[in-house]
Amino acid sequence: MLEAYQAFGDYETMMETVEKLITTVAENILDTLIVPRGKYVGAANQNLKAAIENLEQKILPSFHAYLIPMGVVGEPRKQSEDRIRSILQPLYDLFDEIGEDKDRGGFWTHASKVNGLLQQVGIQLQSLVNAQPKDGVVVLSDSPLAQFGHMAEAIKAVAELERIILKLPWRRVKYNDLIKEKAGTDWFTISAAERRQKAHDMGAEIGKEFEDFEVTNAVFSKFIEPTLINPTFVTHLPKELVPLAKLSPDDPTTVEVFECCINGQEIAPGYTEQNDPIAQRTTLEHQAGGEQQKLDEDFLVALEHGMPPAGGIGIGIDRLCMMLLGQESIRDVILFPQLKPK
Incomplete structure (x- = not known):
């Protein structure tokens, strides 16, 4: 995983960074922005x-x-x-x-x-x-x-x-819009129990311990992400999925996050870093479920001393290589892949 951060950046500037990085690599290595899908x-x-x-x-x-x-x-x-x-x-x-x-x-x-x-x-x-x-x-x-x-x-x-x-511009679409296209426009208006039943009927793998946002994400992972072949930035994910990201100003139930999906899988996530110590503590306390020992107090104290606005990305180098080289298995792009013991 290649991680990068930009001071005074946000998720939008990080999307531009991902676009430029991947297209530059494709042009310099493959001399083309049209890549065959392997097998x-x-x-x-x-x-x-x-x-x-x-x-x-x-x-x-x-x-x-x-x-x-x-x-x-x-x-x-x-x-x-x-x-x-x-x-x-x-x-x-x-x-x-x-x-x-x-x-x-x-x-x-x-x-x-x-x-x-x-x-x-x-x-x-x-x-x-x-x-x-x-x-x-x-x-x-x-x-x-x-x-x-x-x-x-x-x-x-x-x-x-x-x-x-891979030619620009790449598609940008909100997470909730993709869910409504696949699961119905009423998905976010029905009850949590109805969402769980509907996801189960669709064939999504739903665990008994899944929270409501995890049910929705199971639908995304099984039925939507695999269909995103050409580069797509899925934005405004539920805040529960990325607790370190800044809340969206127009919808506090989502965060300023993107997932760059290519060839049916996530290649690079990125987001606007949460630099508000009060909002960050609230989010982490909710995630910890009231267990104080799970809180990273050193991180929260450092945040209280001040952090400038920033954006961050993480690019999966192995998945990027798989996509660019037309390989179907991660073993084909790792120097020493882990093999099953004989």
Whole structure:
């Protein structure tokens, strides 16, 4: 963990520091701000290849269902099928090319070419929908065209998942807003018991001893954090999670904190340091649950002597290396990883 502090800074200046540090490292070491997601690239390419191979099987059944009621059989039906196959063939060829291109990383390196081809194929299929039957060759109905459209959108979505885009600006979003997007807009208005039950029904791992804020954080950890692939600063966390941070002036239930999440995990937390000795003592006493021996009196006395405003960050070097190098396991970036005894 790399820790850094800035006198007269705050969580906003520390977010800028994290952005600059990570993008500078990526540009200097990798010479790019677009990073492949390790093993996911291979899995994504396999899924895309399967989608193309199944495309014909997805379209033709609907196509046949359209032909049969019209009594189209024999040579006219074959001509219609051949026309569809000729339109789809460039997609097969392109994805064969992508699968063989092991040096360029993944699908996203061909994104402009693929998107252009998908658009071209869509136009050609649309022309069959709009055309009139000619010489006994029947045109497409809307159903198979819609199936192609769904598949094209799925391809684009998979392409986005196999890369991390570090280009600025990075997204900033409040913790509570993410919770409400996932768990419902009423999450913070229902009772604590209802929140616990709802989290349990969603599949979050809730311990019997969990406090209310821990229930909410369990939802964040299981259902939200893993989806934050591109850099995202999650801000204004509950005050119970970071007792050494300064309270948010616009919402005293939260603190001036951020978690920088990339590739589905926290890379760097940071916050505005709490320099008010009275507020800090109150927070630590609540955390200690009334047990005086748990209080760090030396720290509190030092704070009473005076501390300037400051911001702090902690960057997980191992996780940062995993992300930049496209590794899936922390063992792959640690010089001497701890192994299980034989």
